[in-house]
Amino acid sequence: MLSALIVLVALIPLFFVLGYVFTIGWDQAVRLIWRPRVGELFRNTGLLVAGCVALTAVFGTGAAWLVERTTLPGRRVWNVLLVAPLAVPAFVNSFGWVSLTARVEGYAGALLIVSLSYYPLVYLPVAAILRGLDPALEETAAALGLGPWRTFGRVVLPQLRPALLGGTLIVALHTLAEFGALQMLRFPTFTTAIYDLYRSSFNGPAANMLAGVLLVSCLLLLTLELRLRGHHRYSRLGGGSARTIPLRALGRLTAPCLGAVGGLTALALGVPLGSLTFWLVTGSSTEFPVGDLVATTATSLGLGVTGAILAMALAFPIAWLCVRRRGPLTVLLERSTYFGNAVPGIVVALALVTVSIRFAPAVYQTLVLLVLAYAIMFLPRAMVSIRAALDQAPPVYDEVARALGSGPLETLRRVTLPLVAPGLGAGSALVFLAVVTELTATLLLAPIGTRTLATQFWSNSASIAYGAAAPYAALMVILSAPVTLLLTRDRWRSMPV
């Protein structure tokens, strides 16, 4: 019952779009969508998503293969460095570039910068698969007479396919939802257009219909992702311990490969961090608003903690049902929460604005609405972490503890909580990180006067006050770094980002 209610809250954006189409009528909806401007946005968005998917697939797979399966020097360090761009929000990354040169504005720049920000989403799952692949498969292929390239194409690549498709689909969803980076690079897509329509003219109908189109695109991608996920399993078949995988000697190719990985790191990490440092140094010589920084950091931390607590609290009952009382209904509930994965922040924000003005004007322009938006958007992350945590505490431990004389409360305290706590902590950290670096919904929903790291950064960089924007960006990166490091550990690789 409680879980069903939570799911209903999570589905507010969907009801909002459906309800909107219903009220204005189908003809009007078609008229709003069927415009040259929408066509142009559609082309832009499509080209960008397709390009980013292709580029992140190449970056992610190539880097993962070099790090996991070859004798590339310094593989451990590269592993961390290649994941590190996740600690730099995409809008900070584009700030790093665009504040150095305006030539990155437009399609090519957007494609490069968004891909550089999101390729770790492909790198992580592909590297995990490459690490777990049974070497016997490749040895069998070799024994059947296949050379290294044909083995890669016919044995390794097919096994990478689920991870590759899953990873690139997440990239596609992120790209569809990306606002800050693209706005900064002046490349209009659905998301930026919705924002502009809403901000400049409060053009509700047009913005809402665009949101509908965006939501449908995202849902299509999500369905695709769920289908793919249903059909594969990562684990190795058969018993016995997996042997370590022999590494391919790079030989004379060592230097070019090092150059490729180094170049990727330099572009994805070096440029934004270097640019940030540059602006910190040159910008802070004039003024360094310590008081402001402390206040906004405190606001961001507070929002992050509240958002994390709310998302975890909402996700817990559903996750518990899914793990301990699995049935068709609970699976449906669980699936419904994944919906949040596909809803761009801009759509969540629009939906909450409209719904709150209509039904609960008291919460409009309050922090309650903002925190609720965070919870809806990041519910899937909380769900996945809690599920993973609950898997660490199967019912058999409860039973053993009960048989040893522990009552239910004592069992919870001595067995279940100690087992579940690390996973819950990691889940909260992931949500916290996402909230602190969230820009789009925060811009639309933050009450007037509420200033977070992201919004302060945004208003400063929008008025080309790069030096003033840099400290806020640096703080976001510093806050993100520890959680990102966690993702390079094996245990957390499957966490959603």
Add this chain to the structure above:
Amino acid sequence: MTAVSVRSLTKAFGASEVLRGIDLTVPEESVTAILGPSGCGKTTLLRLIAGFDVADSGEIALGETVVCGGGRFVAPQDRRVGYVPQEGALFPHLDVADNITFGLKGRERRSGHRVEELLALVGLDPDVRHRLPYQLSGGQQQRVALARALAPRPSLILLDEPFSSLDAGLREGTGRAVIQALKATSTTAVLVTHDQSEALSLADQVAVMRDGRLAQVGTPHEVYRAPADLGVAEFVGAAVVVDADLVDGSASSDLGPLYVMAGLGSGPARLLVRPEQIELAGSSQVGVEARVVDVSYFGHDAAVRLQVLTSGRLVTARVLGLSVPLPDSVVRLSVTGPVAAYSPEG
């Protein structure tokens, strides 16, 4: 004294009846094995005795106390029943010593002075006390799980397929160590298994379970040599079934004359011959001629598949590894010892 008595116990999950009326008495200080194929309901019975599930009807008593039935239900933590699940299920966040003392109270837990004694009881080195579960082998985990269950001195220990996850080589040794620890502490045990040799070798009493009912309860010897029916016979060991006419406790068959245990009188019957009852002789004049089809040689013994020349029937004989005939040779076989007889209807 009986440690456990179960009467007319039933349990259904949704539409599927898992237990359809179980009656079982477990004598004190004995080991009872519940033997059955997977899905027969044996784990459910164990969970009902432990108190993890509630029976639909029937009664369970531990000693004199009714713990389930007649409107009474005693929670698992108040039953003083030790539980060793499959694969041990050691608490992964606690080391060996903390796992073992988990069920102890107050000072006894904090001092941990019984850890060494319990480790010795299950045949483990005292050095393992500070290891974490993942640092132990499967057999060691199983032994620690038993020590943990024995620590609060329960009157009864329940073991759910405790050895099925172990390698064959480890299984026998671990099984023996477990039984020794149980005997040393005079603890009653109920062991659930699908492995016939495990049940026959470890238990004092074997209860054969089939489709939610107990098909037979008896000593290992009874269950093996005089099974209640041919289904039980084929489940607890390899069987050669021979149709023959009984005349006054003996029968003639294409395997030669058979001496039948008391039971059936005269008339048609189905007879159970165990492979090790079939003796082979190379050149003797007694016995029935048979051709050796093939031989599976195990070292200590061998399974020899034979075709009886007169009838064409295929039978398997189990012979010592010292005297194994060659394939395609012709030998003479005879059946020694009494065989069990069943009426032909079933």
